[in-house]
Amino acid sequence: MQVELYDTLSRQKKPLEPQDNTVRIYHCGMTVQSRPHVGHLRGYIVMDALRRFLRFKGYEIKLVQNITDIDDKVIEKSAAEGIDWRMLAERNTDELLRVTDALNIERPTVMPRATQHIEEIIDLVSKIIEKGHAYESKGDVYFDVRSYSKYGKLSGKNIDELESGARIEPSENKRDPLDFALWKAAKQGEPYWYSPWGKGRPGWHIECSAMSAHYLGSEFDLHAGGEDLVFPHHENEIAQYEAATGNGFAKAWMHVEMLNLRGEKMSKSTGHLVVASDVIEAYDPNVLRMFTLRVHYRAQTEYTIEGMDEARSAWERITTFLAAAQQVLGEPALATEYPKLDAVLSDDFNTPKAMGLVFDLVHQGNEALASGDKDKLAEATVKLNLALQILGFKPRREEGVQDVKTLLDLLVRFRSELRAAKAFEWADKLREMIQEAGLIMEDTKEGTRIRFR
RNA sequence: GGCGGCAUAGCCAAGUGGUAAGGCGGCGGUCUGCAAAACCGCUAUUCCUCGGUUCAAGUCCGGGUGCCGCCUCCA
Structure with a gap:
């Protein structure tokens, strides 16, 4: 059976047709500015299941899932805590891995970090500038949205309508309020990398274009992520890559819908969320x-x-x-x-x-x-x-229940003997005690059995 | 204001134009020393609402109403 997935770009189901036996997937991971919440987990679980299914279908899977370990919020939050930004990023990354491991979510084939791909990012930004789709302004580099005619094709948005939306961040460095940062100049005390435009760091969207291109090349099979990434994140990823190279970006887009809480989307910034670690404990x-x-x-x-x-x-x-x-x-x-x-x-x-x-x-x-x-x-x-x-x-x-199996068998035998002797009071007492330990004893035609809750 | 999505039983949730999957919960029964589990039966003549197309509509089209998401960092 041919696998088909709904593609956000073409707005229809589209067969998955990898060029060879390997399915190349880029899954937008976390910006590790804060602890993972259950909303994140929805996408990871879906992707994990999809990956296992595709493997069952005989495909190899190359899954790249990024960790964006540098951005404004990472800097802000680490400063607020008085710790190094790297420490904050690593701490949240560790927690994500601990949680996903516990959930039997396979680790991605590659889990690249933005800060380990600064070179690729700078290359890509340079190419976009060369092609005339970006410009430098006081150490920042911005993507020139109006220069790229296909801008908006993924999200179905129209530049002029966006413009009238009024909620766009103004900046004196930008030519157009819709232009977005590819590179940001470092302010005093902020982490930085050297670049042709001075000391600075990557903008939010560019790392995904650079890393997907680096690991998967152009026209890879599937780009996945949360529904909330469609605009502007994924829209910008497409624009950056295609403007820089002239090649097509992802062949298909898969977006996992939101997991809401009390009728509203979970959100890191408002604290309206359920922490992932709490859920896997419970x-x-x-x-x-x-x-x-x-x-x-x-x-x-x-x-x-x-x-x-x-x-x-x-x-x-x-x-x-x-x-x-x-x-x-x-x-x-x-x-x-x-x-x-x-x-x-x-x-x-x-x-x-x-x-x-x-x-x-x-x-x-x-x-x-x-x-x-x-x-x-x-x-x-x-x-x-x-x-x-x-x-x-x-x-x-x-999970290695084998070790205690002998002991459990013993308990089962004990209850059986108590019941055979019609010592029901004691038999029930034993069952109650076992239950307190989180196990359930049941009597069946074949005899007593014991199981985990 | 612009774009997109959704409204199916008490709750969760599938549903390719041909007569409403599944889960949870509830009720009755069987089994059992009791319980649990399981099994059997029941739990939407009807899919937000109004109109239309069709031999046939939960499914297609149009108008309402309500909810959610995006347009700002977000999975």
């Missing part, structure tokens, strides 16, 4: 993945405790089944194909439909379990395992 990593993938990536959705609790219940339905199936079938096996899943994910990565299939399998498996049909059980289980793997779920059984 919930199993699979729960956030469930919460994320049950909604299509192009639909806005709301972060709520109720939603997370609901996702937890849903996830428990899966793990409960897996534990029961394992008791009958032994160690889990994987199907090699699952055409229905392939079809729904190939159609603009419809993960909510995929979750529907997952729960259908759980239901079929439970039916088989109830009727004692071992073949049917195995069929559902192997497909389910494949689906979970493709979507990036990681049931806990893979």
Whole structure:
């Protein structure tokens, strides 16, 4: 099945057609001015699942995800804290990696930092100036928006309408208020790099054009990021790269919609957000993945405790089944194909439909379990395992529970004997105590079993 | 003001013009010493509203109403 994704630029679904077997993807990462929040995580989880799916489809994936470790806010916030800007950037980068690792999100193939690509950035800025699409002004360099006729093609904006929007940052250095900085002169005490225009630092959008070009070349397959980046960030990336080289930039654009909080978008500047670290402390990593993938990536959705609790219940339905199936079938096996899943994910990565299939399998498996049909059980289980793997779920059984298994078996035997002796009071007492430790004991026809919550 | 998106059960959420997936929750039943899990049944004659196209509309078109995003740093 041919994979198609909705492309923001052409405003339609577009087949993914890499030139060779490698899919080249640039995913806009964080500006590490502050701690990662759950809104960031939505995009990372979607990309992680997409990447696993494409790998399942037989592609190699080269995923470049930047860390923008220098910008105005990084400087401001580190100054406010009285620490070196590098320390702030590294601290937030570390936290991001800690959180994404915990969420079973694979690290990108390359995770380039803006400050490690100053040379490429300067080259690109120089080229834009040479082509007449940028100008220097008192140590700053600005992109000349009016010189580039295709400006606005991604976001569908019109320069003159933007102009009348009135909320544009004025600057005496700019020729036109819409022009944006490619390079910013360093003020006293600010970090700087040497450039043909004096001491300074890159503007916000240029690092992504430079790094994507450096690692992926022109016309790479997919450029992804949050919906809020469409304008101006991605619009500017296109303008910079295409104005400098005359080559096409990304072939397709994928934008993940916002995760809102109380009806509004999460935002670093207003503090209207939920910190990522808090969420992974409170919930199993699979729960956030469930919460994320049950909604299509192009639909806005709301972060709520109720939603997370609901996702937890849903996830428990899966793990409960897996534990029961394992008791009958032994160690889990994987199907090699699952055409229905392939079809729904190939159609603009419809993960909510995929979750529907997952729960259908759980239901079929439970039916088989109830009727004692071992073949049917195995069929559902192997497909389910494949689906979970493709979507990036990681049931806990893979985490070395083996070490305590003997001990658990002992407890199960103990309860069985108490029940056989009709010492129900003690049997229940044991179950309660076990539950306090976060484990659930259940009596079934096949005997008592124990599972993690 | 300009551009874009969305309105589907108590809640979350899919839905290619052909007769409303799935999850959570709730109710009834089966099983059980009790519980949990699971299974069986029920839980939207209808998809914000008004009009239109069509043999047929949640799906297409137009007018309302409401909500969200972007136009400023943002995933």
